[in-house]
């Protein structure tokens with residue numbers, strides 16, 4: 001454990017995981033918003049919107065995340081000149097958030113859509129029959145009932161997102177996996193302990209997350 | 225009881241599900257305050273007819289007019305029309321995540337923009353009218369089928385509809401609960417509500433209906449006063465159908 005007793009190393013370790021948490025937090029919120037909108041498009045009566053939603057899901061669900069994040073960096077930033085911050089690190093962070101959230105939104109969309117499919121069609125019909133619009137039907141009647149069956153998949157998506165955040169390391173952000181690589185490079189005698197500390201930290205973050213979502217899903221399980 | 229121009233008019237309505245001709249040149253008019261019972265064998269298109277009237281099911285040709293206006297295609301105008309036509313389903317379809325009172329007040333608040341307090345008061349009065357005021361704060365799953373269907377009727381009435389459509393409202397109920405729902409419907413009919421009722425409850429058809437429509441294979445085969453229809457059905461299909469349901 002002498003590696004982490006060194007304050008410089010310890011600070012690097014902490015800041016690496018802070019990046020992971022920040023990437024996860026921002027991407028989760030954005031992916032949730034985009035994913036729900038995409039799901040609404042996919043069940044809407046407008047063919048153009050349905051097509052757009054389907055295309056988005058098919059593109060991002062079937063492209064390796066590394067490619068998506070690379071595209072954000074080399075495509076959006078290097079080639080197209082999209083700079084999101086003067087600070088190099090923050091720019092990488094936001095480009096990473098764009099990549100992570102577009103990619104994750106495809107999975108959120110599909111989770112929400114399958115949740116919508118668990119709500120009996122009669123619920124939406126009754127809503128339309130009293131004069132609610134499509135948006136109201138979705139927002140007031142269908143989504144609240146779909147939410148209950150979407151909680152558990154959301155937990156899995158969030159866990160995957162947190163681990164996927166390490167991929168932003170490939171465009172130079174000093175998140176946990178990059179820090180781990182640096183520490184291993186300069187402490188060849190302590191590879192296994194370093195590895196265990198990083199893996200253990202992910203486990204310590206994610207195992208409770210998994211249990212929390214499981215608990216929430218049970219609590220909200222639909223009564224019929 | 226029928227006054228002025230008819231409220232619901234179907235003119236040469238056709239509807240296909242793929243190759244299946246579900247509504248075959250159906251023309252029908254329902255006067256204001258009139259109660260029309262629709263009967264016919266399973267699969268004859270009764271539900272489709274009912275659902276076409278508030279455009280839950282779009283039609284392929286012909287016209288449907290409600291209160292002097294052709295049914296709007298989509299959007300706000302259609303939502304407005306639907307809010308003026310109450311619909312009661314075989315499977316109740318109460319909003320499972322809302323209390324009974326919330327089910328009844330949702331439309332008035334979200335569609336009509338009524339004040340929650342006023343909607344609540346009227347909602348409670350409607351629940352009282354259908355005899356389940358004491359169930360107001362329960363969720364649908366906590367009620368019996370008969371109570372749920374009465375709540376569904378109250379939900380439809382809360383929109384102050386010009387007409388009510390019932391699609392086999394008692395078919396999913398245990399026999400001992402059929403009466404309580406039919407009683408509510410009978411009292412609505414007596415109060416002058418325009419109603420289209422798909423049902424196999426012949427007692428209701430005899431006593432509450434002004435007309436009975438018999439459908440078979442998507443066609444409107446007979447249209448007669450109840451007494452006449454039950455005493456002298458003209459078509460073989462109707463005779464055959466009646467002999468089957470009346471002997472059981």
Ligand SMILES: Nc1ncnc2c1ncn2[C@@H]1O[C@H](COP(=O)(O)OP(=O)(O)O)[C@@H](O)[C@H]1O
Pocket residue numbers: 241244246264265266267268269270271272273
């Ligand atoms: N959404 C649908 N898609 C395809 N066929 C349908 C659909 N809804 C109803 N049908 C068919 O249309 C016919 C008429 O159905 P319906 O109007 O429900 O009859 P009824 O209510 O008289 O039993 C039936 O043969 C039924 O199987």
Ligand SMILES: [Mg+2]
Pocket residue numbers: 270271272391392
């Ligand atoms: Mg039917």
